Amino acid sequence: MDKMSLLRESIMGRRSLLQGLGAAAIGISITGGLAACSKGEEKKSASGEEPKLNFYNWDTYIGETTLDDFKQAAGIEVNMSLFATNDELFAKLRAGNPGFDVIVPSNDFVERMVKADMLMPLDHAKIPNFKNAAPAFTDVPYDPKRAYSMPYTWLVLGIGYRKSKMKGPIDSWKVLFDSDEYKGRIALLSEAGDLFRLSAKYKGHSVNGLNKDIIAEIEAMLKKQKANVKAFHEDNGQDLLLSGEVDVVLEYNGDIAQIMKEDPDIDFVVPKEGSQFNSDNLAIPKGAPHPENAHAFINYLLDAEAGKKISETILYPTPNAAAKALMPDDYKNNPVIFPPAAILAKCEYASYNAELQPLYEEAFTRIRAD
Amino acid sequence: MQDWGTQKRVFAAIATAPILWLFTFFVIPLAVLWAYSFGRNVGLTEIDISGTFANYARAIEPLYIAIFGKSVAVAALTTFICLIVGFPVAIAITFAAPKWKPWLLLGIMLPFWTNLLIRTYALMTVLRGEGYANQSLGWLWNLSSNARVVLGLQPLGAWEPLHLLYNNFAVVLGLVYVHLPFMVLPLYAALDRLDRSLIEASLDLGAGHLRTLLTIVAPLAAPGIISGVVITFIPALGAYLTPDLLGGTDSQMIANVIERQFKRANDWPFGSALSFILMYATFIMIAWQASRERKLKREEA
Amino acid sequence: MFTRQPIAPLEYTRRWSLRAWVALTMFFLYAPLVALMVFSFNDSRRNIVWQGFTTKYYLKVLHNDTLMTALLNSLTIALFATIISLVLGAMAAVMLWRFRFPWKSAIEGTMALPIVVPEICFGVAMLIFFAQIGWPMDLPWPFSLGAITIAHVTFCFPFVTMVVRSRLASFNREQEEAAKDLGASEWQAFRDVLLPHMKPGLVAGALLAFTLSLDDFVITFFTSGPNTITFPVKVYSMVRFSVTPEVNAVSTLLILMTVILTTIALYLQNRMTENSGKGHS
Numbered sequence: 031m032d033k034m035s036l037l038r039e040s041i042m043g044r045r046s047l048l049q050g051l052g053a054a055a056i057g058i059s060i061t062g063g064l065a066a067c068s069k070g071e072e073k074k075s076a077s078g079e080e081p082k083l084n085f086y087n088w089d090t091y092i093g094e095t096t097l098d099d100f101k102q103a104a105g106i107e108v109n110m111s112l113f114a115t116n117d118e119l120f121a122k123l124r125a126g127n128p129g130f131d132v133i134v135p136s137n138d139f140v141e142r143m144v145k146a147d148m149l150m151p152l153d154h155a156k157i158p159n160f161k162n163a164a165p166a167f168t169d170v171p172y173d174p175k176r177a178y179s180m181p182y183t184w185l186v187l188g189i190g191y192r193k194s195k196m197k198g199p200i201d202s203w204k205v206l207f208d209s210d211e212y213k214g215r216i217a218l219l220s221e222a223g224d225l226f227r228l229s230a231k232y233k234g235h236s237v238n239g240l241n242k243d244i245i246a247e248i249e250a251m252l253k254k255q256k257a258n259v260k261a262f263h264e265d266n267g268q269d270l271l272l273s274g275e276v277d278v279v280l281e282y283n284g285d286i287a288q289i290m291k292e293d294p295d296i297d298f299v300v301p302k303e304g305s306q307f308n309s310d311n312l313a314i315p316k317g318a319p320h321p322e323n324a325h326a327f328i329n330y331l332l333d334a335e336a337g338k339k340i341s342e343t344i345l346y347p348t349p350n351a352a353a354k355a356l357m358p359d360d361y362k363n364n365p366v367i368f369p370p371a372a373i374l375a376k377c378e379y380a381s382y383n384a385e386l387q388p389l390y391e392e393a394f395t396r397i398r399a400d
Numbered sequence: 401m402q403d404w405g406t407q408k409r410v411f412a413a414i415a416t417a418p419i420l421w422l423f424t425f426f427v428i429p430l431a432v433l434w435a436y437s438f439g440r441n442v443g444l445t446e447i448d449i450s451g452t453f454a455n456y457a458r459a460i461e462p463l464y465i466a467i468f469g470k471s472v473a474v475a476a477l478t479t480f481i482c483l484i485v486g487f488p489v490a491i492a493i494t495f496a497a498p499k500w501k502p503w504l505l506l507g508i509m510l511p512f513w514t515n516l517l518i519r520t521y522a523l524m525t526v527l528r529g530e531g532y533a534n535q536s537l538g539w540l541w542n543l544s545s546n547a548r549v550v551l552g553l554q555p556l557g558a559w560e561p562l563h564l565l566y567n568n569f570a571v572v573l574g575l576v577y578v579h580l581p582f583m584v585l586p587l588y589a590a591l592d593r594l595d596r597s598l599i600e601a602s603l604d605l606g607a608g609h610l611r612t613l614l615t616i617v618a619p620l621a622a623p624g625i626i627s628g629v630v631i632t633f634i635p636a637l638g639a640y641l642t643p644d645l646l647g648g649t650d651s652q653m654i655a656n657v658i659e660r661q662f663k664r665a666n667d668w669p670f671g672s673a674l675s676f677i678l679m680y681a682t683f684i685m686i687a688w689q690a691s692r693e694r695k696l697k698r699e700e701a
Numbered sequence: 702m703f704t705r706q707p708i709a710p711l712e713y714t715r716r717w718s719l720r721a722w723v724a725l726t727m728f729f730l731y732a733p734l735v736a737l738m739v740f741s742f743n744d745s746r747r748n749i750v751w752q753g754f755t756t757k758y759y760l761k762v763l764h765n766d767t768l769m770t771a772l773l774n775s776l777t778i779a780l781f782a783t784i785i786s787l788v789l790g791a792m793a794a795v796m797l798w799r800f801r802f803p804w805k806s807a808i809e810g811t812m813a814l815p816i817v818v819p820e821i822c823f824g825v826a827m828l829i830f831f832a833q834i835g836w837p838m839d840l841p842w843p844f845s846l847g848a849i850t851i852a853h854v855t856f857c858f859p860f861v862t863m864v865v866r867s868r869l870a871s872f873n874r875e876q877e878e879a880a881k882d883l884g885a886s887e888w889q890a891f892r893d894v895l896l897p898h899m900k901p902g903l904v905a906g907a908l909l910a911f912t913l914s915l916d917d918f919v920i921t922f923f924t925s926g927p928n929t930i931t932f933p934v935k936v937y938s939m940v941r942f943s944v945t946p947e948v949n950a951v952s953t954l955l956i957l958m959t960v961i962l963t964t965i966a967l968y969l970q971n972r973m974t975e976n977s978g979k980g981h982s
Contacts, residue, residue: 084927089938090945110767111927112938117663118922121825124445125832129839129927146444220644222664256649261566264644265941272750274530275565285942292745292752344942384444384666391665392463398652399467404802410887411800418793418858419808425855426815429830433822485729488722499971504723505908506963511730512912513959514737514952515936521944522733525740532736580730581912585905589868592901623870627863631909634817655819662821675822682817687810694805 083323085110086119086130088310091183093339100330106323123148127317131324137309138382140179141172145382149178150314156325159332162352170309171379179311180328181349183284186307186369186377187219187228188300190267190286195277203232203301205278208251213258215277217270220262222394223387225252227306227380228280237306237380242389249393253400262398271296282308284346287366298366304376309349401697437672447669455673464657464674471653474568474643475636478575482583482632483625485576490587490624491617508584516578520645523574527564527646534561570646571653575636582632590624591617634682654678734956741949758950768935768951775915775932778846782853782914787907789854790861791899797862798869815856816863824923827852831924838926848924849931853914860913861906868902 081104085097089112093099097108111130113119116139123130123143135143143149154160160168160180167181191200197211205211206218207229218225227237229248260276267279268289286298312331314324330336337353347367348354354362361367404411437456439449458464493504511519526532538559545556564570598620602612618625640655654674661671744755762768797809815823831848840847872895880890918933925934936948 086927088941089935090942109928111925111930112934113922114934114938114940115663117666120666121662122828122923125828128832142444148445222660259649261648266645266943269943273528275528288746288942292750384441388665388667391660391667395467395652395657395660396463398650399463399470400650401801402799404800407800407887411796411802414792415796415800415802418789418796418812418862421789421855421858422811422815425827425830425851427811429826430814430818430823432829432833433826485726488719489726492719492723502963502967505904506959507727508730509908509912510956510959511734513915513955514734515933515948516916517918517933517936517940518737518944518948518952519733522737522740525736526733532732577729577733580726582909585909586864586867589864589902589905590871620871623867627867630813631816631860631863634813638817638819640820655821658819659821662825668825672822675819678819679814679817682813683810686813687806690809691806694801 079320079322081106081323083108083320083327084129084131085327086113086133087111088113088134091134091310091344093336093343096331096336096339099336099339100327103330104323104326106326108327123315127315129319130315131318131320132327133313133315134182134310135179135313137170137172137307137311137379140311140313142382143313143315144173144178148316150316150318150321151177152180152314152328153325156322157329157332159329159334162332162334162337162350164349164351164354167309167349172309172381173311179313180332182310182312182331183344183346184307184309184349185282185284185346186300186374187224187280187305188283188286188298188369190271190279190281190289190296190298192271192274192277193295193297200278200297200299201302203228203303206280207232207255209255210258212278214260216259217261217263217267217276217279218259219267219280220264220394222390223380224280224306225394226390231303231305232301234303237378238383240383240386245386245389245393249397252397256397256400283366283369284344287364288345290366300369300373300377302373302376304373304378307377307379309379401694433668433672434676436669437676439669441667441669444666455670456677458670459673459677464654467652467657468654468677471637471655474572474575474653475633475639477572478579478636479583479629479633481572481576482580483629486580486583486587486628487621487625490584490591490621491613493584493588494591505588508581512581516641519578520574520641523577524565524645527570527573529561529563529565531564533564537562565646566651567648568651570648571643571651574642574646575639578639578642579632579636582635583628586628586631587621587624590621590627637678737949738953738956741946741953743946746943746945758946759954761947762950762954765947767930768932768947771930771932771935772951772955774846774929777843778850778853778921778931779911779914781846781850782857783907783911785850785854786857786861786910786914787903790858790906790910791865791903793858793862794865794869794899794902795895798866812859812862815859818856820917820919823852823856824920827855827920828923839928842928845926845928848926849921849929852920852924853917856917856920857910857913860909861903864906864909865899865902868899868905872898 083106085108087110092110097110101107113122116136119133119135120139120142122128123133124146127148140149154176157180160176163181167184169175170181173179189200189203189206195212195215206216226240226245226248229251230240230244231237233244233248235244261270263270263279265281265285267276267281268285270276271279271281271286272289272293281298283298283300286296290296290298312328314321314328318324331340332350334350334352334356337348337350338356341348341350341353341357341361345361345367348357404415435449436447438451438453439447440452440454442448489508493501493508496504514522524531528534538561541556541559549555564573599612599616602616603609607615637653638655639653640659643651643653643656658671658674661667661674665671740751741758742754742756743751744757745752793812797805797812827848836848838848839845876898877890877894880894881887885893916933918937921931922934922937925931932951936944939945939948
């Protein structure tokens with residue numbers, strides 16, 4: 031038997047598989063990228079731009095029908111691409127915008143991208159739905175007066191835990207950073223910056239008040255704590271908690287809220303020392319080919335009804351007050367998704383600090399190598 | 401080996417495309433990063449190429465040398481285990497009936513057409529404290545415990561799940577899992593349709609199978625073993641996902657550190673310096689090996 | 702080439718120890734895949750706790766345009782990258798094996814670098830490279846996959862070279878000489894003598910290149926434009942919100958499809974060999 035012709039056979043097989051898939055893809059999505067390529071019969075949208083938009087988003091971070099709804103409403107075809115981390119988004123746009131119109135960076139990256147002159151200022155006159163945003167999100171430290179970004183979702187870091195395994199009330203960062211009470215049952219987020227800032231919070235500092243001495247102090251504390259930690263997780267702490275690998279985990283409230291639906295033995299708390307906010311934002315990168323459409327799209331996402339559909343899918347806290355009002359009670363009044371105001375008052379946004387970030391990273395490398 | 405000058409046209413016909421490709425799409429793009437490795441960050445996106453060696457000085461600090469050493473050790477262990485596991489498999493494929501050969505090859509390759517991340521997640525479901533591996537072991541444990549009771553012996557203690565995840569063991573296991581075909585394929589490629597008369601002669605002369613394997617088959621497979629070792633060891637050294645997901649608190653490898661420089665730390669110059677140290681080492685190793693082989697051959701001739 | 706006897710000493714595959722070893726290895730390779738397949742029927746958004754049987758993720762997959770497009774893109778890229786890598790890799794292997802030329806050690810060393818370069822480093826290098834030369838990002842499909850394919854070929858073909866070259870080491874040059882003495886041209890000698898000998902190396906190299914290309918995330922991410930999602934990019938983007946059983950379902954479908962297609966291919970191959978009497982070995 032002849033292996034080369036075998037391989038040829040199987041490649042041929044693959045090719046016809048491809049053709050089948052191709053046909054299937056075209057069949058399923060007449061609206062897909064393939065069809066969008068036929069430029070001939072395009073009409074100009076109201077904005078005078080071709081009716082297209084390149085949206086760069088996190089995966090499953092949009093309502094199930096939102097893009098279709100927008101197409102119905104505005105006649106603009108949204109083509110969504112995906113990124114997995116802010117760092118990748120930043121690195122990718124750093125060399126120049128390859129054609130994205132709307133991106134979804136987190137708060138510190140909005141700040142970073144503004145500093146690096148990578149974002150286009152927004153024209154608020156074209157985003158009337160900005161009025162729907164809750165007051166806490168209309169003027170934020172990372173983007174004063176919302177000159178460059180619009181709020182999309184927000185999150186807060188805290189402790190997710192398995193209720194039946196706890197030896198006492200969980201209300202302090204101590205269980206994660208400075209205690210052997212849950213030895214071998216702890217998982218921490220492997221983000222150097224977050225770890226150091228939250229440890230600083232535990233020690234009574236602001237998340238933006240770190241310096242070299244505090245970093246050294248925290249490094250010593252975390253080196254000691256490392257023996258009690260089972261793993262540094264890649265933002266999949268909710269999976270570790272749900273599968274019973276660990277009992278306490280540093281995670282975002284939205285992620286824990288999702289698994290609480292599956293396992294009633296799980297709960298979440300924002301510790302009494304306060305914590306760090308995170309917020310994802312809609313922004314237009316410089317060099318966007320369709321800025322008018324981008325404004326229209328951002329405005330649409332801030333719409334009450336559209337915002338409701340988005341929140342229904344992603345179940346993260348929404349900064350859209352009008353959309354929140356439309357949501358059912360088990361979302362609106364969920365203390366995990368919307369922690370009590372008293373505790374939120376102690377939480378801060380971390381601002382990007384170009385001097386400290388490498389120090390966090392190096393200290394974290396030392397902690398892990400130790 | 402021929403001198404290129406004797407058959408210039410043949411040489412040009414086969415050498416132009418790969419060398420040109422390598423130069424255009426590898427050397428030129430990487431030259432930019434090579435220049436960065438002698439630069440420093442000014443501002444968020446600007447890199448000033450000042451010709452400084454500070455990045456390299458930092459890269460050879462004990463902290464990074466230690467991580468590098470650890471990565472080499474992990475990759476070497478992975479390669480060794482892959483060789484032990486993969487060699488018999490390659491033999492099996494080589495000597496299998498022609499009907500079975502494609503199936504065995506496919507059997508080895510199929511798992512690797514499932515996405516690496518998905519595969520790693522699947523491995524985690526198996527290795528987890530309450531995963532299948534532990535469940536099966538616990539079942540066996542209870543079975544033998546019951547058997548002891550039947551035999552009138554003391555029952556065994558309660559089954560304690562093994563910690564199969566989030567440690568260096570898991571990292572090596574995961575790396576072996578991920579890199580096995582990198583070893584099996586070159587071995588198979590080297591061994592297939594070898595001159596079997598040698599092996600038959602060896603067996604006819606009364607050498608055992610193991611001895612034949614070691615003294616006849618292994619030397620014949622040597623080029624395959626070398627290339628298998630190289631293409632298993634080097635990618636294992638560059639693995640970052642496996643240590644990230646399966647490793648414990650101290651399982652970081654050099655690729656994790658490099659990745660963080662390009663991402664979170666936003667320190668491309670330092671990340672480039674670390675990457676190029678890896679590349680210098682490989683380049684020197686391969687080029688030295690190549691010229692040594694040639695010298696040996698020349699001396700023989 | 703060799704005579705097949707009823708109890709040949711070389712039929713290692715008949716030895717139970719070797720069979721057991723292969724079986725164990727296969728078990729090691731497939732146990733996680735079985736877990737994956739099982740969880741594709743799990744009625745939960747996560748692959749963790751069994752919540753009940755469902756086939757809804759298979760239906761979801763079939764209606765998930767992004768996933769299907771991503772899969773189509775990945776397979777297209779892998780196919781082209783494999784073919785080009787195979788040609789380039791084989792040429793490079795023959796060049797290094799056959800000729801002595803100036804700067805050979807340096808070129809050999811450089812050839813190994815795409816294997817060692819950290820993915821992220823090469824990804825960033827390609828990002829800058831394509832941005833600098835102004836590679837158009839809005840080409841129609843499948844040309845929109847060009848940049849990714851180029852990058853994939855670059856890191857795949859040295860693997861092919863490595864494998865093919867180790868295969869060439871066992872080639873008996875006298876065969877080629879003999880062919881030429883009998884009047885074969887350079888090309889004929891290559892096609893009829895050298896190429897058949899290289900076959901196992903080419904098969905192995907192609908399998909490696911296909912696998913590497915299909916699985917690559919980092920380099921793909923940095924070379925993709927706004928229109929090109931590949932399967933790994935889709936999967937890695939899922940990490941933030943947990944990877945859903947949808948992906949397990951796709952993977953299961955892919956595995957099944959590969960097995961079925963190969964079975965058909967092998968069946969046809971057997972039929973053809975039988976029809977044409979004796980196939981050459």
